[in-house]
Amino acid sequence: MMSAKTEKRLLDVKGLTVEIETRRGPAVVVDGIDLHVDKGETLGVVGESGCGKSLTMLSLMRLLPNKIRVAKGKARFDGRDLQTMSNRELRKVRGGDIGFVFQDPMTSLNPVMRIGDQLAEPLIYLRGMSRKQARARAVELLRLVGIPGSEERIQAYPHELSGGMRQRVMIAIGLACEPKLLIADEPTTALDVTIQAQIVDLVKGLREKLGMSVVWITHDLALIAGLVDRVVVLYAGTVVEDAPVDELYANPQHPYTRGLLASIPKLSDAPASRLNSIGGTPPEPGRRPEGCPFAPRCPLAMDICRTHVPKLEPISAAGSHRAACFAVEKAREAA
Amino acid sequence: MGAQPLLKIENLVKHFHVRLGAFGERAATVHALDDVSLDILEGETLSLVGESGCGKSTTGFTILNLHRATSGKVVYKGQDLTALDEKRMRPFRRDLQIVFQDPYSTLNPRMTVGEAIGEPIFFHKLATKAELEKKVTALLTDVGLPPRFASRYPHELSGGQRQRVVIARALACQPKFIVCDEAISALDVSIQAQIINLLLDLQEKYGLTYLFIAHDLAVVRHISTRVGVMYLGRLAELASRDALFETPLHPYTKALLSAVPETDPAHERSRKRQILEGDVPSPLAPPAGCRFHTRCPIAMEVCRRVVPKWKEARPGHLVACHAVNGE
Numbered sequence: 183m184m185s186a187k188t189e190k191r192l193l194d195v196k197g198l199t200v201e202i203e204t205r206r207g208p209a210v211v212v213d214g215i216d217l218h219v220d221k222g223e224t225l226g227v228v229g230e231s232g233c234g235k236s237l238t239m240l241s242l243m244r245l246l247p248n249k250i251r252v253a254k255g256k257a258r259f260d261g262r263d264l265q266t267m268s269n270r271e272l273r274k275v276r277g278g279d280i281g282f283v284f285q286d287p288m289t290s291l292n293p294v295m296r297i298g299d300q301l302a303e304p305l306i307y308l309r310g311m312s313r314k315q316a317r318a319r320a321v322e323l324l325r326l327v328g329i330p331g332s333e334e335r336i337q338a339y340p341h342e343l344s345g346g347m348r349q350r351v352m353i354a355i356g357l358a359c360e361p362k363l364l365i366a367d368e369p370t371t372a373l374d375v376t377i378q379a380q381i382v383d384l385v386k387g388l389r390e391k392l393g394m395s396v397v398w399i400t401h402d403l404a405l406i407a408g409l410v411d412r413v414v415v416l417y418a419g420t421v422v423e424d425a426p427v428d429e430l431y432a433n434p435q436h437p438y439t440r441g442l443l444a445s446i447p448k449l450s451d452a453p454a455s456r457l458n459s460i461g462g463t464p465p466e467p468g469r470r471p472e473g474c475p476f477a478p479r480c481p482l483a484m485d486i487c488r489t490h491v492p493k494l495e496p497i498s499a500a501g502s503h504r505a506a507c508f509a510v511e512k513a514r515e516a517a
Numbered sequence: 518m519g520a521q522p523l524l525k526i527e528n529l530v531k532h533f534h535v536r537l538g539a540f541g542e543r544a545a546t547v548h549a550l551d552d553v554s555l556d557i558l559e560g561e562t563l564s565l566v567g568e569s570g571c572g573k574s575t576t577g578f579t580i581l582n583l584h585r586a587t588s589g590k591v592v593y594k595g596q597d598l599t600a601l602d603e604k605r606m607r608p609f610r611r612d613l614q615i616v617f618q619d620p621y622s623t624l625n626p627r628m629t630v631g632e633a634i635g636e637p638i639f640f641h642k643l644a645t646k647a648e649l650e651k652k653v654t655a656l657l658t659d660v661g662l663p664p665r666f667a668s669r670y671p672h673e674l675s676g677g678q679r680q681r682v683v684i685a686r687a688l689a690c691q692p693k694f695i696v697c698d699e700a701i702s703a704l705d706v707s708i709q710a711q712i713i714n715l716l717l718d719l720q721e722k723y724g725l726t727y728l729f730i731a732h733d734l735a736v737v738r739h740i741s742t743r744v745g746v747m748y749l750g751r752l753a754e755l756a757s758r759d760a761l762f763e764t765p766l767h768p769y770t771k772a773l774l775s776a777v778p779e780t781d782p783a784h785e786r787s788r789k790r791q792i793l794e795g796d797v798p799s800p801l802a803p804p805a806g807c808r809f810h811t812r813c814p815i816a817m818e819v820c821r822r823v824v825p826k827w828k829e830a831r832p833g834h835l836v837a838c839h840a841v842n843g844e
């Protein structure tokens with residue numbers, strides 16, 4: 183039982199803590215996050231701007247910028263330790279078994295290299311394809327992500343593409359080597375709904391065909407509703423809720439998750455001039471309050487919330503739905 | 518009644534010349550924008566929607582003369598902007614701002630956030646040195662960032678934080694018109710709502726006009742006065758928000774509206790979207806006649822040959838489609 187469970191685990195992150203060096207000493211940005219993804223599973227990671235989504239992902243690949251480092255925690259991929267793996271090994275995993283889609287296409291695409299060559303490179307170096315094979319595959323990949331005239335477009339430089347096309351080139355690069363795990367950071371922010379739908383279908387197809395696992399980082403709760411199996415909600419560098427997707431949307435527990443769901447504008451809403459938003463701003467790294475990080479903005483905050491940090495605890499008997507909130511705990515005890 | 522046009526766009530065309538082939542031996546033309554005419558009315562939010570690559574950003578850039586128009590006119594205060602060089606454009610720059618789709622490439626990496634936001638204020642002499650810091654602080658607060666961020670560099674920010682710095686910078690010089698190119702799509706819903714509310718407040722207070730480029734139709738429905746739908750470099754339809762969402766006329770608009778996702782996982786999984794048949798044609802060789810004919814479910818013979826006229830089908834509701842009769 184136990185061993186069967188570990189075997190199906192593809193990515194296992196435990197207590198990941200990331201710190202930024204500041205003038206006032208180290209500030210914690212990612213605060214002891216636990217994450218796991220099973221083989222063939224799709225995990226959605228959502229959370230407010232600045233809550234640490236991108237840094238979490240970059241730290242897994244050891245791509246953190248200067249002055250930011252992993253202070254604690256373990257990350258295992260396919261049974262191997264990502265933090266202690268040699269650089270050579272890591273280079274093979276990066277872009278090979280783990281496909282990456284970065285948030286900012288203009289900084290991760292090489293501006294002076296044709297996109298066809300950028301797509302072909304990993305296929306040649308990591309998958310041993312010939313130039314000709316790699317080129318044909320590059321054309322195919324661009325077609326799959328819905329870029330019209332892909333035979334011609336592989337000649338283009340990044341600046342000759344529209345914002346959404348650049349984003350799709352990034353997705354194509356992420357998928358190029360048919361990875362075991364795809365980590366995509368806000369991969370469809372610039373895409374319209376029809377193309378989003380096409381990308382979602384493409385990822386679902388590959389998941390079925392290759393048994394690929396996916397970590398989909400996003401702020402778009404509507405988009406991932408039909409794509410992911412499970413959702414992890416981050417707030418100020420911690421996991422505040424974790425649940426199967428249907429459960430999370432039907433029965434959100436954490437006040438932050440509820441606020442997030444309530445702020446989504448819906449097409450079926452009557453057009454209104456103002457939208458709901460969660461008041462206030464999230465705490466900055468290094469200036470987080472004692473106790474629950476959401477307390478300053480939480481409509482349910484109690485005294486205990488300002489002094490103690492709530493733990494991520496199961497709220498259902500099955501244990502698949504967890505939340506870190508004293509109010510949730512209290513309600514359950516009262517029931 | 519009715520607002521005055523702030524900008525009159527007449528038959529605007531933008532073609533890009535690119536080189537193809539392994540050695541760049543073949544020249545080709547990208548038809549990014551073809552024959553677009555519309556008025557942008559004072560105080561309105563005109564949204565532009567349409568598939569990725571259909572020419573929305575190009576429209577915004579060409580209107581602001583950041584791309585040189587191939588032909589056509591953009592008239593602002595009686596002046597055709599397309600005829601101006603950068604120097605003569607300068608007096609208009611303060612009025613006409615843009616929030617770029619790609620925030621990273623628009624911020625100078627060696628300038629702090631405070632300098633980036635303060636620069637246009639300083640340049641246009643909108644505040645004394647003493648007031649400058651207060652102004653920057655107020656702008657940062659408006660976009661939901663702590664004032665301390667003024668001393669950070671762009672690379673020290675998350676994607677959504679950078680996006681908000683770019684918005685603050687555009688607002689800094691108190692413009693009349695802002696092109697918001699996917700300005701809020703990198704933001705989570707709560708901050709999105711905060712920024713939308715801010716944009717609406719400023720509009721009410723100062724009569725700002727927005728050209729709002731976005732793909733999130735729910736957001737577009739919330740904030741727009743009118744909505745234009747583009748397909749492959751041409752305008753397909755333009756109408757008031759309600760007319761467009763409730764009684765769309767163009768077959769492409771109808772398909773676009775059917776694809777919006779909803780936050781109901783079970784429904785979302787089982788739902789069949791009206792995914793358009795066929796690939797998006799290449800703007801390097803757009804189809805003759807109606808550019809949508811290769812994918813239109815009701816295309817007729819004439820659609821393959823004749824470009825449909827841009828006509829007023831109902832009062833204030835413009836459309837380019839042979840199947841829609843004018844009144």
Ligand SMILES: Nc1ncnc2c1ncn2[C@@H]1O[C@H](COP(=O)(O)OP(=O)(O)OP(=O)(O)O)[C@@H](O)[C@H]1O
Nearest residue numbers: 231232233234235236237672673674675676677678
């Ligand atoms: N190089 C850096 N120096 C200092 N602070 C940084 C640096 N990079 C990121 N940060 C801060 O760390 C926090 C987390 O950043 P991260 O990029 O992970 O956010 P995110 O969740 O991806 O947000 P978004 O949705 O806006 O992309 C932010 O508050 C950001 O300001």
Ligand SMILES: Nc1ncnc2c1ncn2[C@@H]1O[C@H](COP(=O)(O)OP(=O)(O)OP(=O)(O)O)[C@@H](O)[C@H]1O
Nearest residue numbers: 342343344345346533549569570571572573574575
């Ligand atoms: N500098 C350029 N050189 C060559 N082609 C270009 C250039 N800029 C844009 N294009 C092309 O013009 C077309 C329209 O691009 P544009 O950026 O306007 O699209 P968009 O509607 O904004 O798309 P998105 O929603 O993806 O941002 C695309 O085919 C694009 O590749």
Ligand code: SF4
Nearest residue numbers: 474477480487507508
């Ligand atoms: S622990 Fe307290 S402050 Fe935190 S979310 Fe729950 S009720 Fe709100």
Ligand code: SF4
Nearest residue numbers: 807810813820838839
């Ligand atoms: S003009 Fe013809 S092809 Fe074009 S949208 Fe109308 S019916 Fe369809």
Ligand SMILES: [Mg+2]
Nearest residue numbers: 236285675676
């Ligand atoms: Mg990010």
Ligand SMILES: [Mg+2]
Nearest residue numbers: 344345574618
């Ligand atoms: Mg664009």
